[in-house]
Amino acid sequence: MERDPCPDRILDDIGGAFGMGAVGGGAFYFLKGLKNSPRGSRLLGAYQTARMKTPATAGGFAVWGALFSLSDCSLVYLRQKEDPWNSIMAGAFTGGFLQMRQGFASASRAALIGGGLLALIEGLQIAVNRFVAAQQQQIIYVDRSSVPIGMGHQGNQDLPETAGASGSESWFGGWFGGGGKKEEEKSGAKTEILESFDAPLPPTFEFK
Structure with missing residues (x-):
């Protein structure tokens, strides 16, 4: 955990120590006043005890934080290392x-x-x-370690291209017949579609 630079950490430590003393001291003296107060006025006694004792505790923590931070920064300056x-x-x-x-x-x-x-x-x-x-x-x-052996950087780059090519053949080949043409070119065979042919007339059963 990195700390702030030395001139800035002094105020940071003072504020943090004061807040710690205020929260911790307030909770401690509130519970103490709640325990020592007579019945019927426990909450009032706890509030008064916390209000009277907490500022002194928070101030003591702030003084401790200030002295500690000043000493720490002085040692950092003298030793030239942290x-x-x-x-x-x-x-x-x-x-x-x-x-x-x-x-x-x-x-x-x-x-x-x-x-x-x-x-x-x-x-x-x-x-x-x-x-x-x-x-x-x-x-x-x-x-x-979860990456399969042989699936290196080159394999990861080639994989999307292959998938994209197969996907384009399946989509455009299915709609426009591009895939069929490529297969015919690879096999060397050609198929010709007859545009017109003579089909026999259907038989009729009418008597002339």
Whole structure:
């Protein structure tokens, strides 16, 4: 799966992360409010909980996406190549940077978690791409093996011409007699049709 170029992918990642946080956070807090609200006001409590908590969650996801995308683009610029290691290192840096206020130990754990998650995602994506490529190659191989032996490119070109010739002989030969003339020319025999001949008169049984 190809990504957008680096200056454009920053806004794309921010928008995607914000939308993910808004949808996922809204659903999570709605269900949480629905569970914790008293009977008779469950829907109202779920709506209020989702309305109060969802913007903060979506904003946090957007900040994470912005830091990740900036780190990824910086690594692409520094290393002058784009590979899964950029995403893994960017995920580790983003997780550690967001937990710096909690101390070095917490930042280290967050960096390991972020790098591990991105490594898992990148590995899964590579496996899926290889599986899809293998399936496509297998389909192409099956299609080529289904062609009969001897039916090459030249045979495929000659086949429509032969069919067209036989079709024209059958149509026009049946209507205008073209096919019969060709057969006579090939056999070397000629048939002549008598235009006039003396036919005997029919007998009459009248007495004179």
